[in-house]
Amino acid sequence: MIIRSAIRSDLGAILRLLRELGDTTATQSSTVRMSSAAVRAWTRMENDPDRQVLVAERRGQIIGTVDLLVVANLTHDAQSWAVADNLVVDPACRRGGVGRALMDEAVDRAARAGCYKVELLSHESRTGAHAFYSAIGFENSAEGFRRYL
Numbered sequence: 001m002i003i004r005s006a007i008r009s010d011l012g013a014i015l016r017l018l019r020e021l022g023d024t025t026a027t028q029s030s031t032v033r034m035s036s037a038a039v040r041a042w043t044r045m046e047n048d049p050d051r052q053v054l055v056a057e058r059r060g061q062i063i064g065t066v067d068l069l070v071v072a073n074l075t076h077d078a079q080s081w082a083v084a085d086n087l088v089v090d091p092a093c094r095r096g097g098v099g100r101a102l103m104d105e106a107v108d109r110a111a112r113a114g115c116y117k118v119e120l121l122s123h124e125s126r127t128g129a130h131a132f133y134s135a136i137g138f139e140n141s142a143e144g145f146r147r148y149l
Contacts, residue, residue, distance in 0.1 A: 001056055001057065001058045001063070001097075001098065001101065002056070002057050002058075003054055003055070003056050003057075003101050003102060003105040004054070004055060004057065005052055005053070005054060005055075006046075006053040006054065006055045006065065007046075008042065008046065010053075010055055010062055011034060011038065011039070011042050012034060013055070013061075013062035014053065014055065014062065014065050015034065015038060017062065017064065017065050017088045017089075017090060018065070018086060018088060020088050020090075020091065021086060021088050045067075050069060050070040050071070050072075051067070051068070051069050051070075052067075052068045052069075052106075052109060053065060053066075053067050053068075054066050054067075054068060054102055054105055054106060054109075056089070056098045056101060056102055058093070063089060063090040063092075063093045063098055064087075064088065064089040064090065064093065064098040064099060064101075064102050065086065065087070065088055065102070066084055066085070066086065066087040066088075066102045066103065066106050067084070067085045067086045068082055068083070068084055068085075068106045068109060068110065069082060069083045069085070070082050070110065070113045070115060071083060076116050079114055079115065079116040080113060080114055080115045080116075081110075081115050081116055081117045081118070081119065082106070082110035082113070082115045082117070082118045082119070083118070083119055083120065084103065084106045084107075084110075084118055084119070084120045085120065085121070087099060087102060087103065087120070089102075099132060100136055103136055104136075106118065118138075120133065120138065121144050
């Protein structure tokens with residue numbers, strides 16, 4: 001397995017994985033239709049120097065992904081911080097170290113970017129995910145709030 005930065009040709013596989021998170025932009029068939037909105041979003045993401053979409057690849061197949069965003073900051077001596085989002089592993093590959101490898105790479109890249117912390121959000125109902133995040137060194141140290149627009 002290798003962990004690498006995603007490229008444009010990975011977009012279909014990434015969208016397929018995101019469907020596991022309840023992403024409504026993907027179709028329910030085994031082939032994922034790439035909407036023009038998804039392609040436009042990908043173009044913005046791949047051109048953002050503070051954003052990295054990572055993928056786990058095994059035998060030519062994308063089996064996991066995580067999105068890493070480095071955020072400029074004025075506190076903590078103007079050290080940046082990072083957000084890890086949309087971590088998902090193909091159901092057939094779970095519990096095999098894929099998620100850990102993706103998160104280790106995301107944390108390593110955040111550290112190399114000078115970040116002082118990495119944050120992530122996980123829905124309160126995802127207790128298995130919470131146990132995973134705790135096992136890889138993340139602490140449940142805040143209560144999150146959202147306002148959907």
